[in-house]
Amino acid sequence: xxxISAEDLGPALGRGLLSFPVTHFDDELAFDEAAYRxxxxxxxxxxxxxxxxxxxxxxGFSLTTPEIDRVVRAAVAETEGRxxxxxxxxxxxAIAVEQARNAEAAGAQGILLLPPxxxxxxxxxxxxxxxxxxxxxxxxxxxxxxxxxxxDDVTVARMAERCPNLVGFKDGVGNIETMTRIYARxxxxxxxxxxxxxxxxxxxxxxxxxxxxxxxxxxxxxxxxALEFYQAVRAHDxxxxxxxxxxxxxxxxxxxxxxxxxxxxxxxxxxxxVGRPSSRVRPPLTDLTEGELVExxxxxxxxx
Numbered sequence: 521x522x523x524i525s526a527e528d529l530g531p532a533l534g535r536g537l538l539s540f541p542v543t544h545f546d547d548e549l550a551f552d553e554a555a556y557r558x559x560x561x562x563x564x565x566x567x568x569x570x571x572x573x574x575x576x577x578x579x580g581f582s583l584t585t586p587e588i589d590r591v592v593r594a595a596v597a598e599t600e601g602r603x604x605x606x607x608x609x610x611x612x613x614a615i616a617v618e619q620a621r622n623a624e625a626a627g628a629q630g631i632l633l634l635p636p637x638x639x640x641x642x643x644x645x646x647x648x649x650x651x652x653x654x655x656x657x658x659x660x661x662x663x664x665x666x667x668x669x670x671x672d673d674v675t676v677a678r679m680a681e682r683c684p685n686l687v688g689f690k691d692g693v694g695n696i697e698t699m700t701r702i703y704a705r706x707x708x709x710x711x712x713x714x715x716x717x718x719x720x721x722x723x724x725x726x727x728x729x730x731x732x733x734x735x736x737x738x739x740x741x742x743x744x745x746a747l748e749f750y751q752a753v754r755a756h757d758x759x760x761x762x763x764x765x766x767x768x769x770x771x772x773x774x775x776x777x778x779x780x781x782x783x784x785x786x787x788x789x790x791x792x793x794v795g796r797p798s799s800r801v802r803p804p805l806t807d808l809t810e811g812e813l814v815e816x817x818x819x820x821x822x823x824x
Contacts, residue, residue, distance in 0.1 A: 666692025
């Protein structure tokens with residue numbers, strides 16, 4: 521795959537399902553490149569529109585900037601152009617700019633701009649943050665609205681006006697009115713991506729608001745199920761969507777919601793449940809208990 525232009529990146533991502541691959545660690549919790557590349561190669565065999573390397577499910581928040589660069593380079597090398605790889609830009613503005621430049625040098629196809637670390641910021645500061653990152657790269661940039669980077673439609677419009685290569689808006693908040701206002705104001709200027717934890721639960725109502733895709737964490741370990749679910753959403757097949765919610769997604773959420781941070785931990789446990797290589801999560805996250813892993817394994821078997 522040749523480099524995707526910023527203009528073409530958004531529509532390309534909006535046509536299919538997206539996912540955040542987990543990041544594999546060894547027994548000492550150092551990056552295990554071989555295991556990670558094996559996982560990326562497996563996922564890239566499926567009809568997925570893009571992979572976010574070192575994202576939220578990939579524990580990007582616990583990786584150093586050099587580690588993020590290694591993870592992104594490994595994903596780019598393993599996919600060999602079959603699937604667009606998007607890299608994260610995290611933390612404060614200076615670090616996010618450095619990571620965006622690293623990503624372009626590594627051959628990534630786009631940037632996911634995550635909220636600045638820890639500190640709260642108003643709309644003026646967030647506009648400047650986005651503008652600095654977008655100016656640092658020719659890649660298409662997707663803004664992830666969540667946590668301390670929640671924005672309204674007026675702020676999104678200001679960002680888009682300043683930044684031609686801002687091509688996407690990823691919603692991790694879940695405010696229906698805000699999303700409606702953003703789409704009503706911006707229309708097709710941006711591609712809209714569902715980014716709430718276990719986005720399958722929001723996928724059907726969100727597609728009515730122009731959110732044509734979302735990042736599926738469960739794609740990591742049940743890719744066929746995740747793709748079939750997405751196809752049902754795109755077909756507006758309510759019966760099939762709710763059947764799959766009842767049979768798997770909602771019981772899965774019951775396990776996920778037992779402890780903070782399990783939204784990541786349960787994905788690595790899911791890989792173990794299906795017999796694929798996995799690893800522990802890094803602190804401050806904690807792994808599922810043995811009993812919870814057994815419960816998850818039985819749930820996965822029920823949809824096999």
